[in-house]
Amino acid sequence: KAGVTQTPRYLIKTRGQQVTLSCSPISGHRSVSWYQQTPGQGLQFLFEYFSETQRNKGNFPGRFSGRQFSNSRSEMNVSTLELGDSALYLCASSSQRQETQYFGPGTRLLVL
């Protein structure tokens, strides 16, 4: 079974721009979660989608948004990019609540 895939793998943007990241979960997984990893704050939960509905949201500003499609693929969008948004963005999928999450390779975003 193919693992979680994320595109693009690397991205360079400038302040004020917006960016869209994509995540394809493992086949059959309906839950997709997003995390941000920075050296200062570590790994932080952004949001989780299940069957096209956002179930949970972390403590991030409204500039961070996401959605999930009927095939469980998910996108996250960051608008009006700030320097502090430079991070590794990780996507994870799982088949049911309270079980193992499987992570993708991540998207490294650099904001200049």
Place this chain on the structure above:
Amino acid sequence: GIQVEQSPPDLILQEGANSTLRCNFSDSVNNLQWFHQNPWGQLINLFYIPSGTKQNGRLSATTVATERYSLLYISSSQTTDSGVYFCAVVARGSNSGYALNFGKGTSLLVTP
């Protein structure tokens, strides 16, 4: 929210040595996972272990839920074990579904 503390923060071992990594959490959990992050940023799931003991090759893990800690054992370490090990939990009774709370990690370097 639930607090997750990992120790030690850094660890240097010679190849062949054994080690124990600890994860303390501040509240009851119904999801606990151990991950290994390789130098390329990929988070690899090692164990889903909200309670009890599991073993997988040279790795084993034990979670004592009543005392709110988990241990990850690495035996006969190899240079490929280098990386950062994370413990992540979801608090019991939490309505935050799949929102994993990560510790700050243990950075392990195994030297030849």
